Amino acid sequence: MSKAKEKAYSRIRAGIVSGELAPGQHLKEEELAELCDVSRTPVREALRQLESDDFVERRDNQRVFVANWTDAEIDDVFVLRAMLEGYAAGRAAQSISADALAALTTHHLSIVDAVGPNGRIDHDVFMQHNRAFHNIIIEAAGSQRLAIMLQRLVEQPVVLRTLVSYSARDLHRSIEQHAEIIDALEAGDAVWATAAMTGHIHHAQRVFHRAQAADASQIAAQ
Amino acid sequence: MSKAKEKAYSRIRAGIVSGELAPGQHLKEEELAELCDVSRTPVREALRQLESDDFVERRDNQRVFVANWTDAEIDDVFVLRAMLEGYAAGRAAQSISADALAALTTHHLSIVDAVGPNGRIDHDVFMQHNRAFHNIIIEAAGSQRLAIMLQRLVEQPVVLRTLVSYSARDLHRSIEQHAEIIDALEAGDAVWATAAMTGHIHHAQRVFHRAQAADASQIAAQ
């Protein structure tokens, strides 16, 4: 990607993820140009990209706003992701290579390490290896198009913004689910892999719901 | 959409669908600007759109080429579409309204009319009502995101370009499948609707394959 456009894209995206640019806020090209220290031209291109990534939305007359996700839309994303990623896991079970399986196990162990025996969690390491784990399976499904669809569903501002605070029990279950997914893939059992992955994503959705409810009660308590 | 950008988008897209702009051809912004009688700016925006619609692809260093679909990629699209649209039909079965069902039947009958008893087919009318038929089911699934995903899969240059010449038998089967899908939706049977729709798309894939093989042998005979 070109320099100024990349600069604008990452700056605006970071602003949205951090909350600096609030959901529903009107994004004016000139303001963003000043914020990013580039001209309007690359800002416009960045906004197109952010639009297709669902970080911003265009309303009525070409005005751009920070995407404002309803609970229903977030649920929709989780449901679609469960379906698509379950499907991807099923396909991966029929074609995944030994190398990919080994890499999967490596990331799995890194996640176990990141959680550690003492309950302290390195969130960044956890997220990084979790992402890698899922990406390996998606790639093993062997469909570039499916991978792009899933990427669009996974990289959502709402999910990225919220600090998903897994409880110890949730973490344990999530790790167990990863182990089961590996087993299913090793066995080459597409049905099993699909079921395990679908359940895993639904579990994540549940955890996300609880985190949101906790946030809401915190805000209400203030 | 704005005037010049829309002009550029539709002109370039039409060129790709018609074959005037051949697969693999390098699209230069200045040339396109002249072709569309607009400046480079709206051309650039149109190219971004066409890129996300998979009509063009960016290679190495930001150079844009007319998308060149391999057989494997086309198959991939059909398989994903079968999965997603089958899923959509299943969801639609649980929530479709009486109005939507009535509209579905209307389009179905229009398709029957377009084919007619004498074997002559009005392709435009067929295509139009076929598209409407599928769109109603996709909308009835109640997921904007799913609808967008499917739209991207359906509106493909390869599919649009090829004159899909259904045989009389293929047409008859396709119409029967539509009737069965309506029955499944009316019955509120998600499993049935999913199966019927999945089969319908796989059948379309098969017809497409035959049409391509026929094209290939025609070209070889020249």
Place this chain on the structure above:
DNA sequence: GAAAATCGAAAAGTATACATTATAACTGAA
């Protein structure tokens, strides 16, 4: 003679000036 480096041309990236459109505010009339 082959490989690497440099130079030139062409295409994409960026900035800015200008055109158009849409929204909001203000004024006038009912």
Place this chain on the structure above:
DNA sequence: TTCAGTTATAATGTATACTTTTCGATTTTC
């Protein structure tokens, strides 16, 4: 006072000039 129409302002859309980068070709050196 309210509604409608007009005008002004502010934002986006478009054109063009300029900058940077890349690809290709030619030349030079090993």
